[in-house]
Amino acid sequence: MTALLSIRDLSVRYRRDGIEVAALKGVSLDVEAGERLAIIGESGSGKSTLALATAGLLAGGAGIGGTIDWQASQFQTPRSVAPPSVLPDISPARGEIGSSAAGSLAATQEIGEGGDDDLISPLAGEMPGRAAGGATERRSSAIGDNNIPLLGRDIGFVFQDPSSSLDPVMPVGKQIAEVAHTHLGLGWSQSLARAKTLLERVRLPDPESALRAYPHQLSGGQKQRVAIAAAIAAGPKLLIADEATSALDTIVQAEIVSLIRRLVAEDGMTLVFVSHDIALAATLAERIAVLRHGELIELGEVHRIIDAPRHAYTRTLLDAHLGLDAEPLLDRQGASA
Amino acid sequence: MTVLAVSKLSKRYRRGGKPLAAVDDVSFEIGPAETLALAGPSGSGKSTIARLVLRLLEPDAGRIEFEGADFLSLSGATLRARRARLQMVFQDPLAAFNPRATVARVLDDPLRIHGIASRAERPRRIAALLERVGLDAGLAARAIHEISGGQRQRVAIARAIATQPSLIVLDEAVSALDVSVRGQILELLLDLQRQERISYLFISHDLGVIRAVAHRVVILDAGRVAESGEARAVIDNPQSTIGKALVAATPKLNRNTPP
Ligand SMILES: Nc1ncnc2c1ncn2[C@@H]1O[C@H](COP(=O)(O)OP(=O)(O)OP(=O)(O)O)[C@@H](O)[C@H]1O
Ligand SMILES: Nc1ncnc2c1ncn2[C@@H]1O[C@H](COP(=O)(O)OP(=O)(O)OP(=O)(O)O)[C@@H](O)[C@H]1O
Ligand SMILES: [Mg+2]
Ligand SMILES: [Mg+2]
Numbered sequence: 001m002t003a004l005l006s007i008r009d010l011s012v013r014y015r016r017d018g019i020e021v022a023a024l025k026g027v028s029l030d031v032e033a034g035e036r037l038a039i040i041g042e043s044g045s046g047k048s049t050l051a052l053a054t055a056g057l058l059a060g061g062a063g064i065g066g067t068i069d070w071q072a073s074q075f076q077t078p079r080s081v082a083p084p085s086v087l088p089d090i091s092p093a094r095g096e097i098g099s100s101a102a103g104s105l106a107a108t109q110e111i112g113e114g115g116d117d118d119l120i121s122p123l124a125g126e127m128p129g130r131a132a133g134g135a136t137e138r139r140s141s142a143i144g145d146n147n148i149p150l151l152g153r154d155i156g157f158v159f160q161d162p163s164s165s166l167d168p169v170m171p172v173g174k175q176i177a178e179v180a181h182t183h184l185g186l187g188w189s190q191s192l193a194r195a196k197t198l199l200e201r202v203r204l205p206d207p208e209s210a211l212r213a214y215p216h217q218l219s220g221g222q223k224q225r226v227a228i229a230a231a232i233a234a235g236p237k238l239l240i241a242d243e244a245t246s247a248l249d250t251i252v253q254a255e256i257v258s259l260i261r262r263l264v265a266e267d268g269m270t271l272v273f274v275s276h277d278i279a280l281a282a283t284l285a286e287r288i289a290v291l292r293h294g295e296l297i298e299l300g301e302v303h304r305i306i307d308a309p310r311h312a313y314t315r316t317l318l319d320a321h322l323g324l325d326a327e328p329l330l331d332r333q334g335a336s337a
Numbered sequence: 338m339t340v341l342a343v344s345k346l347s348k349r350y351r352r353g354g355k356p357l358a359a360v361d362d363v364s365f366e367i368g369p370a371e372t373l374a375l376a377g378p379s380g381s382g383k384s385t386i387a388r389l390v391l392r393l394l395e396p397d398a399g400r401i402e403f404e405g406a407d408f409l410s411l412s413g414a415t416l417r418a419r420r421a422r423l424q425m426v427f428q429d430p431l432a433a434f435n436p437r438a439t440v441a442r443v444l445d446d447p448l449r450i451h452g453i454a455s456r457a458e459r460p461r462r463i464a465a466l467l468e469r470v471g472l473d474a475g476l477a478a479r480a481i482h483e484i485s486g487g488q489r490q491r492v493a494i495a496r497a498i499a500t501q502p503s504l505i506v507l508d509e510a511v512s513a514l515d516v517s518v519r520g521q522i523l524e525l526l527l528d529l530q531r532q533e534r535i536s537y538l539f540i541s542h543d544l545g546v547i548r549a550v551a552h553r554v555v556i557l558d559a560g561r562v563a564e565s566g567e568a569r570a571v572i573d574n575p576q577s578t579i580g581k582a583l584v585a586a587t588p589k590l591n592r593n594t595p596p
Contacts, residue, residue, distance in 0.1 A: 042515040043486070220379070249379035249542055254586035276515070279588035307593045320516035322545035323590050324572060329523055329549045330372075 003030040003071055004238060004270050005054070005149075010066035012049050012058065012294075023049040025294040026066070031238075033071065036264060036271040038281035038302075040317070041291035047274045050291065051242045054272065055157050070149055149238070153183035156231030156269075160243035162223035165230070166215045172226045173199070173211030176233050183234035198229040201266075202259060221252035225259065232263060239264060242274040257284055278317050282306055290314050339402070340503050340536045341367040341390065346399030348385055359385045360396070361560035367504065370534040374547040374568060376583065377557035383540045385560075387508045390538060391425055392416075404503060421451045424497035428509040431489050436482035440467070440492050443481065447499040466495040470525060487518035491525065498529060508540045523550050544587050548572045556580045 012024040024046045031037055031054075039047050052058045054068065149155055159165050167175055176198055177191035186194065192211070199207035202225040215223055224244060231239060241260060245253040261284060264271045275281045281288055281302075288305045290298040290313070298311040309315045322329075348360040360382045367373045375383045388394040390401060392408065401408040403423060411419055434443060444463045448454045454462045464474040470491040476484065484492070490510065497505050507526075511519045527550060529535055541547050547554055551568040556579060563577035575581045 042517065250544070250586040251378050251582050254588075277588060278516075279590045282590055283588050303593075306590060316517060318590070318592065320520050321590055322516075322520075322543070322549045324545055324548060324584065324587055325589075326545060326549055328569065329520075329527055330552070 002033050003069075004033040005071065006030045006067075006069040007050075007054070008067045008069065010050070010053060010068065011064070012046070012053055013063035015061055015063070020063075023062075023294050024053070027291075027294075027296045029289060029296060029299065031270060031272060033237075034268060034270055035287060036261075036273065036285045038273045038275060038285035038288045039291060040275055040278050040281045040288055042276060042317075044293075045291040046294040047276070047291055048242050049294075051157075051240050051272060051274050054238075055151055055155050055240055057151065057157065150183070152179055152236070153234045154236050154238065156228075156234075156236040156239045158224070158227050158231050158239070158241040158244040160246050162220070162227040163215065165227050166223060168215050171212045171214060172218070173213075176226070176230045179230050179233035194233065195229070198233055199226070201263065202226070202229045204229075221248055221256065224248065224252075224256055228256075228259065228263070232267065232269070235267060236269065238270045238272065240272045240274070243276070244273075245280070246275070246277075253280070260284070278306075279321055279323060290317070338369060339366045340369055340371075340404060341538070342400075342402040343386075343390065344400045344402075346386070346389060346401065347397050348382075348389060348394065349397055358560045360389065363399075363555075363557070363560070363562055365555050365562075365565065367536045367538060369503070369536060370530055371553070372530065372537040372539050372551045374539045374541060374551035374554040375557060376541065376544060376547055376554055377563075378579065378583070379542070380559075381557040381579075382560040383557060384508055386557075387425070387506050387538065387540055391423065391506055392420075417451075421447075421453075421500035422503045423506070424500060424502040424504070425506045425508070426490070426493045426497050426510040427507075428513050429486075429489070430493040430496075430510075431481050434481055437480050439477065440479055440481065440484065441477040443492060444477070444496055444499060447496055451500050453500060462499075466499055467492075469498065469529075470495040471521075485518075487514055487522065490514060490518075490522055494522070494525065494529070498533070498535070501533070502535060504536045504538065506538045506540075509542070510539075511546065512541065512543065519546075526550070544572050544583055556583065 007027060007029045010024055010027045011022070014021045014023055027046075027050060039050060041047050049058070053064065058064065151157065157165070166172065173192060173195045176195035177188070180186050180194045181188060181191040184191075196207050196211055199210050204210045204222060204225050210218075215226070218226065228244075239260070244260070245256045248256060257280065260271065260273070263269070271285075273281065273284055278288070285302055287300060288302055289296055290305070290311065292313050298305065298309065298314050305314060306318065309318060343366070344364045346360055346363045347358065350357045350359050363382070363386060365373060375386060377383055385394065389396050396409070403419065406419065408419070431443065441460070441463055444466055445459055448459050448462055463477055467474050467476060472488060472491050472495070476488065481489065481492075493510075511522050514522060523546070526537065530537065539547065539551055548568055553566065554568040554571050555565040556563045556571065556575070556577060558577070558579040563579045564571060564575065571580065572584060575584050
């Protein structure tokens with residue numbers, strides 16, 4: 001397998017009210033091309049931070065160290081202009097580069113939020129840029145120029161709350177078409193036709209009229225289908241879903257999970273699926289990465305993680321899961337009505 | 338003997354000019370020290386039933402009998418007195434509080450309002466309540482926003498048991514908690530049930546949790562009872578279409594090694 005991206009020694013610090021929070025501490029991880037990788041862990045363990053860093057979406061003010069090395073041939077090249085973000089509410093961000101790893105890995109990219117990759121020096125302490133550009137590239141002979149993955153074109157991102165990625169005052173068809181228009185250079189009518197096809201692919205009932213629907217006219221599950229359609233509209237290589245089904249009821253969650261599985265298979269996408277639910281992660285992913293307090297404590301094939309966890313914390317998570325085959329707590333306590 | 342008997346309960350809303358039967362002819366009973374779970378997909382009417390039982394909402398039809406009295410006909414001082422016996426814990430119940438309020442303040446309110454303890458006695462009562470839910474008494478001085486989600490849910494439970502209720506309505510009370518914390522809170526609830534014989538109306542979308550803690554379950558679909566029975570029997574072998582769909586949609590771990 002070839003790695004689509006290699007994350008090395010990634011550290012992220014947030015600053016809030018003068019206090020520093022180390023959200024990620026030296027995380028190293030390869031995402032293989034075409035795999036389905038789940039990132040699990042409890043609240044605050046750094047899952048979203050890892051997903052956002054990978055997509056180049058970290059908010060300004062976050063202190064970032066380490067590298068993300070993208071496999072050049074996996075992405076469409078070259079790029080000349082930074083297209084607008086498909087996520088209208090993500091504000092332009094300013095990143096900082098930690099100096100710790102900057103000098104050690106020569107043939108890799110520095111991460112940060114810069115869209116103007118040409119201007120970025122790998123050793124810069126701080127740099128301006130846009131969140132939309134995704135990871136920026138350190139000029140290096142091993143990778144070559146201008147093959148920076150772009151959010152929207154190369155990376156699709158689905159959030160827990162579809163309302164945060166959909167514009168409430170724009171028909172959903174137009175929102176999906178805009179991604180195709182921006183990133184694929186399609187004309188407007190072609191883009192709208194593609195939007196309709198995508199609404200069919202995500203199985204929205206009556207796609208023709210759904211094109212003209214506004215987000216508030218759709219249920220939570222339907223909105224999430226639209227958000228997925230927008231995320232994959234430009235045919236990205238990598239789909240990142242951050243708790244994309246956590247706000248949905250079990251039945252709708254199962255539908256969205258099988259939708260994601262089907263789309264990823266049909267388009268040959270790589271999937272990074274963030275979830276706090278180890279059982280859900282196990283149903284969808286091939287490999288599971290376990291985060292705790294900002295550290296990657298375990299990574300492996302789903303069956304290995306579930307049947308033979310190496311880390312005590314992974315075992316704790318597994319034991320705390322209340323499946324339909326678990327021994328009822330009522331019995332353990334010996335209580336009865 | 339029953340603590341709560343709900344019969345033929347109905348509640349309609351109007352949405353977009355059309356009537357919507359949020360709760361439609363629902364009946365169930367809860368005995369002492371019993372946990373009855375309400376399950377069902379989103380919008381099936383679980384929270385509406387909770388609010389009707391708590392009289393935060395008036396039904397269009399039906400009867401609610403609580404501790405043998407016609408709960409819907411109570412008003413004024415009798416209603417207030419009876420309400421002390423019927424408490425609630427929501428997903429993030431303390432979100433409604435001023436986040437700067439201290440834990441002591443949150444626990445002081447029910448003791449004062451229901452005249453359970455004198456002013457001088459209350460600090461000792463508060464310390465005992467905190468201890469009862471496994472929290473350090475030192476936490477009393479902390480603000481709500483300064484404690485963790487799990488600690489907040491313990492405070493919410495302490496607040497609920499302050500008035501010595503016979504029934505607590507829990508609406509997705511453990512849904513937002515990390516699994517490790519969730520286990521501890523469920524153990525606490527079972528422990529309280531055994532020792533104080535409290536009954537629970539336990540609302541959850543998670544069949545695994547329901548199967549672990551509930552004696553019986555009512556599965557709702559579009560406001561109606563789809564099926565009901567002993568929790569494990571129903572979940573292990575659902576008969577209704579919605580029951581089967583809920584079980585099929587529950588993620589399974591399929592561990593191959595003994596835990
Ligand atoms: N913008 C921010 N500013 C300050 N601190 C932040 C910010 N975002 C996250 N954090 C902190 O960083 C840590 C990791 O947060 P992150 O959101 O990555 O966790 P998570 O695993 O996604 O949690 P959850 O399951 O609750 O979504 C936490 O301590 C969190 O409070
Ligand atoms: N105030 C209201 N006005 C109009 N309709 C309402 C109102 N509150 C609830 N409903 C509708 O009543 C039905 C039942 O809602 P309810 O909140 O009881 O469901 P639930 O089972 O608790 O769902 P969830 O699992 O999403 O919490 C839904 O169709 C909902 O949209
Ligand atoms: Mg998160
Ligand atoms: Mg509800």
